[in-house]
Amino acid sequence: MVQSKAETTRQNILDACQALILQKGFSATSINDICKATGLTKGAFFYHYASKDELGKAVMSRWSELGEQIMSSVVGADPVETLFGCIDLMVSSATQSGNAVGCVVGEISQESGPSNSMLAEVAASSFDGAHARFQQMITDAADHLGVKQASEGEFARMAWSLQAAFQGSMVVARAKQDPAVITAVLNDYKQSLKARFSLT
Amino acid sequence: MVQSKAETTRQNILDACQALILQKGFSATSINDICKATGLTKGAFFYHYASKDELGKAVMSRWSELGEQIMSSVVGADPVETLFGCIDLMVSSATQSGNAVGCVVGEISQESGPSNSMLAEVAASSFDGAHARFQQMITDAADHLGVKQASEGEFARMAWSLQAAFQGSMVVARAKQDPAVITAVLNDYKQSLKARFSLT
DNA sequence: TCGTATATACCGACCGGTCGGTATGTTGTA
DNA sequence: TACAACATACCGACCGGTCGGTATATACGA
Numbered sequence: 001m002v003q004s005k006a007e008t009t010r011q012n013i014l015d016a017c018q019a020l021i022l023q024k025g026f027s028a029t030s031i032n033d034i035c036k037a038t039g040l041t042k043g044a045f046f047y048h049y050a051s052k053d054e055l056g057k058a059v060m061s062r063w064s065e066l067g068e069q070i071m072s073s074v075v076g077a078d079p080v081e082t083l084f085g086c087i088d089l090m091v092s093s094a095t096q097s098g099n100a101v102g103c104v105v106g107e108i109s110q111e112s113g114p115s116n117s118m119l120a121e122v123a124a125s126s127f128d129g130a131h132a133r134f135q136q137m138i139t140d141a142a143d144h145l146g147v148k149q150a151s152e153g154e155f156a157r158m159a160w161s162l163q164a165a166f167q168g169s170m171v172v173a174r175a176k177q178d179p180a181v182i183t184a185v186l187n188d189y190k191q192s193l194k195a196r197f198s199l200t
Numbered sequence: 201m202v203q204s205k206a207e208t209t210r211q212n213i214l215d216a217c218q219a220l221i222l223q224k225g226f227s228a229t230s231i232n233d234i235c236k237a238t239g240l241t242k243g244a245f246f247y248h249y250a251s252k253d254e255l256g257k258a259v260m261s262r263w264s265e266l267g268e269q270i271m272s273s274v275v276g277a278d279p280v281e282t283l284f285g286c287i288d289l290m291v292s293s294a295t296q297s298g299n300a301v302g303c304v305v306g307e308i309s310q311e312s313g314p315s316n317s318m319l320a321e322v323a324a325s326s327f328d329g330a331h332a333r334f335q336q337m338i339t340d341a342a343d344h345l346g347v348k349q350a351s352e353g354e355f356a357r358m359a360w361s362l363q364a365a366f367q368g369s370m371v372v373a374r375a376k377q378d379p380a381v382i383t384a385v386l387n388d389y390k391q392s393l394k395a396r397f398s399l400t
Numbered sequence: 401t402c403g404t405a406t407a408t409a410c411c412g413a414c415c416g417g418t419c420g421g422t423a424t425g426t427t428g429t430a
Numbered sequence: 431t432a433c434a435a436c437a438t439a440c441c442g443a444c445c446g447g448t449c450g451g452t453a454t455a456t457a458c459g460a
Contacts, residue, residue, distance in 0.1 A: 006435070025311045027227040031420065042421080044436050052420065100314060109375035110310050111225045114300065123375040160372065160381055161388040165361065168368025172360065175309035175323040181360055188361040192392035206409065231446065242447080244410045252446065 010048050010058075012038045017059050022100040026056060026108045056108050057122050063104045064126045071133055079140035080197075084190060086137060090166060091186045095179040102174055106167050127163065134159035145197050158196075165189045210248050210258075212238045217259050222300040226256060226308045256308050257322050263304045264326040271333055279340035280397075284390060286337060290366060291386045295379040302374055306367050327363065334359035345397050358396075365389045 016037035020029040031052060035042055049055045070093065074085045094101050109123030138155045142148070149155055169185035194200065216237035220229040231252060235242055249255045270293065274285045294301050309323030338355045342348070349355055369385035394400065 004434095009435080023313060024315045025227070025313050027225070027311065028313070028315070030418075032418080041437050043424090043438070046421070047435065102313075105375075106371050107310060110307060110371055111227065113223060113225050113228070113302075113374060114377055115224045115228070120375060120377065124377070127372050127375050157384040157388045160369070161365065161385045164368030164372055164381070164385040165364050166368065167371045168364030168366065169360070171306050171310055171367045171371065172327050172364055174313060175305075175320060175327050177314055177320065177324070181364070184357045185361045185364040188357045192395065195392065195395050204408095209409080230444080232444085241411050243412065243449085246447065247409065 006048065009038075009040070009044070013040070013045065013048060013055070014059055014062055017055055018063070018104055019100075021059065021104050021107050022102045026104075026111050053116065053118055056112075056119050060105050060108060060119075060122050060126055064129060067130065068133070079137070079144040080199075083137045083141040083193075087162070087186055087190055091183055094166075094170060094182050100174075101179050101182065102170050103167060106170065131156075131159050131163055134162050138162075142197065145199075147197055158193075162189060206248065209238075209240070209244070213240070213245065213248060213255070214259055214262055217255055218263070218304055219300075221259065221304050221307050222302045226304075226311050253316065253318055256312075256319050260305050260308060260319075260322050260326055264329060267330065268333070279337070279344040280399075283337045283341040283393075287362070287386055287390055291383055294366075294370060294373075294382050300374075301379050301382070302370050303367060306370065331356075331359050331363055334362050338362075342397065345399075347397055358393075362389060 013034060016034050017029065020033055020037065023029075024033075031042060031045055034040075034055075035045055049058065070089060071086055074089050075082050076085065094103075105123050105126045108119055109127075112119040112123075114120060135156055135158075138158050142155065165185050165188075166182075169182040173179050173181040213234060216234050217229065220233055220237065224233075231242060231245055234240075234255075235245055249258065270289060271286055274282060274289050276282050276285065294303075305323050305326045308319055309327075312319040312323075314320060335356055335358075338358050342355065365385050365388075366382075369382040373379050373381040
């Protein structure tokens with residue numbers, strides 16, 4: 001099944017919006033900016049999206065789905081390799097130059113804050129989804145190595161830490177305009193993960 | 201020497217702006233909002249600050265200075281206790297209810313992004329300052345325990361990790377509207393720190 | 401000591417421009 | 431000819447920022 005024309009247009013809008021968010025942030029990105037980037041007009045935009053917030057939701061949703069696809073693509077036989085490979089993949093995808101670094105979910109949720117409940121909910125569920133995948137990976141790797149949780153919810157906390165390390169390193173990297181921070185922080189996380197799992 | 205009237209007014213503006221940033225974000229906070237909160241008029245605002253960006257710089261600067269003061273207040277005799285006490289202080293100051301959680305430097309830098317170089321520079325130097333303090337604390341604690349760096353720049357990376365853990369946990373906590381994430385992530389960081397330093 | 405000159409701190413109307421959003425017209429295609 | 435997929439033109443609200451003016455305090459000279 002080929003993509004319909006409308007679907008192609010919507011993807012173009014999402015692409016443009018995503019790129020602009022990583023450059024300027026969500027609220028600084030106007031609908032006129034998106035129209036200019038896509039070559040469309042404002043009428044065309046509002047034919048496809050009811051509001052700017054609706055577009056924000058769509059961008060976050062696609063971002064999450066894309067992340068899930070990438071994550072699931074790295075799954076291999078060995079759960080330990082899967083976990084570390086996943087982290088490496090996150091680093092490389094975030095630090096590759098050309099496009100600005102960042103996470104649209106973090107961006108939008110940070111900007112809209114608790115005030116805009118609609119966007120906040122989508123962002124929260126997106127974070128929860130990613131956290132669940134991280135926790136599953138950590139649990140699988142631990143099982144494979146015969147490592148038990150030291151305390152109730154330890155692996156859940158470790159998954160939150162991984163997510164925070166990723167998000168936080170991108171915040172700092174954006175401010176410093178230096179993606180090296182991301183690599184450093186995630187390497188450090190892998191280090192402590194190895195220590196926890198008593199690996200080399 | 202008593203505070204001049206102007207200085208009091210400026211502090212009120214900074215207070216209002218800071219609170220609004222943590223609620224709605226920087227770009228969503230209009231100068232009219234600040235005027236309403238302080239009981240001033242727009243003319244009065246621009247008498248004290250040349251532009252909105254200038255106010256953003258001032259808010260970040262005061263935030264950093266306040267952070268430095270708080271950090272230096274926790275310094276005790278034992279460098280190890282100082283380090284862990286500092287982390288605890290960060291958690292408690294970030295999770296205390298009443299005021300919204302977050303970091304104005306992270307907020308503003310995330311929103312303005314690489315586009316607004318003026319704000320980005322201030323944010324970057326603020327992050328660098330905090331990182332330097334963290335690294336010093338880690339180095340002091342390691343010296344006190346006789347722990348050497350496993351590799352060049354390891355303590356620097358650990359300091360970046362602490363900063364990222366803090367920033368990232370606040371990003372997630374804001375989206376989920378649940379400060380428990382901050383506690384969990386920083387506890388996890390302390391755990392791995394203890395493991396690295398071979399503590400109980 | 402008393403009037404004048406000046407600086408400080410603030411007011412509120414107003415400006416050009418941009419924002420998100422809408423109403424209506426046009427075109428390609430099946 | 432009917433509908434999807436746009437374009438055009440426009441709206442009112444609001445944005446950051448400016449401007450002329452003003453009340454009050456302080457400094458200073460005669």
